[in-house]
Amino acid sequence: MARRRGLAGHRVARGYSQEEFATAIGVATSTVVRWESGRSAPRPYQRPKMARLLGLSRADLDKLLSSVNTATVTSGNTPMSASSGDPGEMRRRDLLGLLTTTSALLALPESPVAASPGRISAAAPQAEEALADHLWRVYGLADDKHTLYPVIRRHLGSLTEDMERARGHTGHKRVGTRVADLYQLAGELFFDARDNALSAHCYALAASAAKEARAYDLWACALTRHAYVELYAGRAPSAASLLSAAARVARRGDSALSTRHWVSAVQAEVHAAVGDFDACARALDAAEEVRALSGPVHNGGWLRFDGSRLAEERGACYVALGRPDLAEDVLTSALARELGPRRRAAVLVDLAALGAQRGDVDQVIHYAEEALAVAGQTRSGYVSAKLDGLRPRLAGLSADVRVPDLHRRIAALPSSA
Incomplete structure (x- = not known):
């Protein structure tokens, strides 16, 4: 699908969710979704305010809006456009190569040589920690997590360079902590894309680095x-x-x-x-x-x-245990709270599963429809996986014509973003 990834990336970098951005401009959230997906464009009178919110000139905003399906993935210093192959597979190969390099550098013994004078300032650790915190916050705000890959990849590349220059026990520990932090974030990105193997690699490297740092x-x-x-x-x-x-x-x-x-x-x-x-x-x-x-x-x-998520998690556990008598009140109370899109979708799927356990097709369809809408909005592999886990529960309900259609719609969701 054609998408204006640059537009979404600038919105996320400025700290806006799609809902917040829509409110600031005075439009519906669905309008922002259509703008970013390339299905429509903002009206001329809306563009000056958009440009101010995004910190762009009018000319730069116009370029973003006219540039559809031009997401790039960085491999080393070479940008690769989506047209040169499958972007997801290119991201995967790129990060696998970086993982290999980082693992090898992490395994090197500490150098006893002190860092060059002035190489690392006293403020550097605090600045690095603030940067990592910012990236996590931006990730949490992003509706489409995959737009963040170029940003995260750039910082992972810089981290690899820092590993090569790290000296002494303090420097080795500091860099190990950064590896453990940033590779957990990279793992989250690929877990959301349903790439279990690559996310597991990221988490394993993060655990190894944190162990070395005694964090x-x-x-x-x-x-x-x-x-x-x-x-x-x-x-x-x-x-x-x-x-x-x-x-x-x-x-x-x-x-x-x-x-x-x-x-x-x-x-x-x-x-x-x-x-x-x-x-x-x-x-x-x-x-x-x-x-x-x-x-x-x-x-x-x-x-x-x-x-804050324990009500949702408790309800999910009760559904998995086949205890609808315990699950319903917990899940409905969780759904009444203000939740982000992915958390809301997870609760919706659990309520649909609860309906399947009871043989209540109306409940299944009602909640599954809402979850499918979130999956379409966010392109979240996590939400897709939750919905896919609902399909085996529908086996005894196929006599209702709506259920086979629901099967097909869930199956049509991308298996990997």
Whole structure:
């Protein structure tokens, strides 16, 4: 599909979600979606305000609006246009090469030579941390996560150069922490694109780097994200092993942070996947203890768990356990809250699954339709995967003519963004 990726990228870089951008201009969110997808263009009277919001000149905005399907992916210093091949596959090959290089550099022993005078300023670590936090915030705001790849790739490339120059224990540890942080973000990007293999590579490298840096909370979070890959691929025992390791590592981390509680929340999902109600309940109770923490319990980047998603996660567990009697109130109350598109879609799919368990086709169709709309808006592989997991639950409902049509529409979603 033709898309104005440059337009979406500038919006995200300025910190606007599609909804916020639409409100600022005075149009419907669906209008912004059509602009960014290339299906329509803003009227002349709307363009001056758009340009101001995006920090662009009118001429630059006009170029963005006339440039459709021109997303580029950087490999080294060579830009590759979408027309030269499948952009997703080019991104994949590019990052695999970078992963190999970074892994090799990470394995090198520390150099005893001190850094050159003036090479690293005292403010550098704080500036790097602020940059990483900014990238995580922008990722959270982005409706279409894939528009961020060029930005993340550029910073990963700079990080590789810094690894080659790092000297001494302090420099080695500092760069290892950055590797663990940024590669978790890259893993999130490819997990959303349903590229499980590449996201697992990113999380494994992040865990290895955090281990080298003795950054225990960062290490535990990388293991937990890797466990999500295993869980969504249907490998619950492998996920359980990773989470057991994450729990041990988290106990060595900062007790004021929510890391160990996030591990418990994901462990609950694994227990639910294998049908262990009691173990799931214990893990959920352990996750709920996050509410007893005081102060900043997460950093908004690689650690974002604060308990606000526990209602959604508890409801999802009850659906997986086949307990609609427990799931419905939890999920409907979660849906009544203000949620981002991906979180809302996940709850919608769980409510559709709940309808399937009860044989209520109207409920299935109602919630699945809403989730499909979100999948179309965000192109999120995570949402597509949730919907795909609904299809086996529809087996006993195919007598209703709406169900085969729903099957087809879910199957038509991109298997990898």
